[in-house]
Amino acid sequence: MRVKVRNAAEAIRERRLAALSAEDREKEIRxxxxxxxxxxxxxxxxxxxxxxxxxxxxTVHGFTHVETRRKSRDEEIDIFIRNESSEAxxxxxxxxxxxxxxxxxxxPVGPSELVVFRDKIVNRGGRCRLGFFVAVGGFTxxxxxxxxxxxxxxxxxxxxxxxxxxxxxxxKDRNEVLKKLHARAVMSGNGH
Numbered sequence: 001m002r003v004k005v006r007n008a009a010e011a012i013r014e015r016r017l018a019a020l021s022a023e024d025r026e027k028e029i030r031x032x033x034x035x036x037x038x039x040x041x042x043x044x045x046x047x048x049x050x051x052x053x054x055x056x057x058x059t060v061h062g063f064t065h066v067e068t069r070r071k072s073r074d075e076e077i078d079i080f081i082r083n084e085s086s087e088a089x090x091x092x093x094x095x096x097x098x099x100x101x102x103x104x105x106x107x108p109v110g111p112s113e114l115v116v117f118r119d120k121i122v123n124r125g126g127r128c129r130l131g132f133f134v135a136v137g138g139f140t141x142x143x144x145x146x147x148x149x150x151x152x153x154x155x156x157x158x159x160x161x162x163x164x165x166x167x168x169x170x171x172k173d174r175n176e177v178l179k180k181l182h183a184r185a186v187m188s189g190n191g192h
Contacts (some may be wrong), residue, residue: 005081015098025055025059026102028055029052029055029056029059029169030169032048032051032052032055032167033052033166034163035048036049036052036104036136037136038049040099042104045104045136046104048104049102049104049134049136050068050069050078050079050102052165052169053078053079053100053102053132053134054066054068055078055172056169057079057081057098057100058166059174059180060085060174060175061085061086061087061175062083062084062085062086062087062090063083063084063085063098064084065081065082065084066078066079066080066081066082067079067081068080073124075120077099077101078099078100078101078102079099079100079101079102080098080099080100081097081098081099081100082096083095083096083097083098083130084095087175089179093129093130093156094129094132094154095122095127095128095129096127096128097127097128098128098130098131098132099117099121099128099130099131099132099136100123100131100132100133101113101117101120101131101132101133101134101136103134103135103137104136104137105135105136106136106137107137108135108137108138108139108140108143109133109135109137109138109139109140109143110140110142110143111140111141111142111143111145111146111147113131113133113143113147114143114147114157115146117131117133117157118131118150118157119154121138121155121157124156129154129155129156130155130156130158130182131155131156131157131158132157132158132160132178132181133157133158133159133160134160134165135159135160135161135162136162136165137162138161138162139159139161141187142184143159144188144189147159148188156185156186157185158178158181158182158184158185159181159185160181164167164177164181178181
C-alpha cells in the first residue's frame with residue numbers, strides 16, 4: 001500500500017514539475033538546495049537531497065527518465081536514471097543506466113559506503129558502469145584512497161561533494177558541470 005501511495009505522489013509531483021517554466025524550475029532547484037542545507041530532520045533532509053538530484057539530472061538532455069528509492073530484499077538504490085542521451089560523451093560511456101547515491105550526512109562519507117555503492121553498479125549485469133556519489137558532508141581521505149584501488153575496471157564512481165552541488169545548482173549548463181566532475185574522477189583514478 002505504501003508503494004502505491006508513494007508512486008501516486010511521485011506521479012503528481014512529476015506532472016507538477018513538468019508543467020513548470022524553465023525559470024520556475026530553476027527557482028524550485030534553488031529552493032530545494034536551500035532546504036537541504038537548512039533542514040534539521042535527517043529523514044526529511046535525505047528526501048530533499050534526492051529530490052534535488054532528480055531535479056538537477058532532469059535538466060540534462062537524455063537523463064529525463066528517473067526513478068527514486070528502488071528497493072529489493074538486498075539493496076536500495078536512491079536514484080536510477082535511464083541514459084537516453086544522444087550526446088557522444090554520454091553514449092561513449094556505454095552505461096545504459098546511471099545510479100546516484102545520496103548521503104545527507106553532516107560527516108564525510110568513508111570507503112565502506114563506496115564499496116557498497118560500487119557493488120550496486122557492478123550488480124547491474126554490465127548495463128551500468130557509471131554512478132554519482134553525492135555527499136553533503138564531503139568524503140574522507142579513505143574514500144579517495146579506496147577509490148583509487150578500483151582503477152582496473154570499467155566502473156566509474158563520480159564523487160559529488162558540497163561545493164560540486166553548489167556549482168550544479170547555480171550552473172546554467174549542468175551537462176558541462178557533470179562532464180567536468182566525470183573528467184576529474186577519471187583523471188584522478190576514480191576520485192580525488
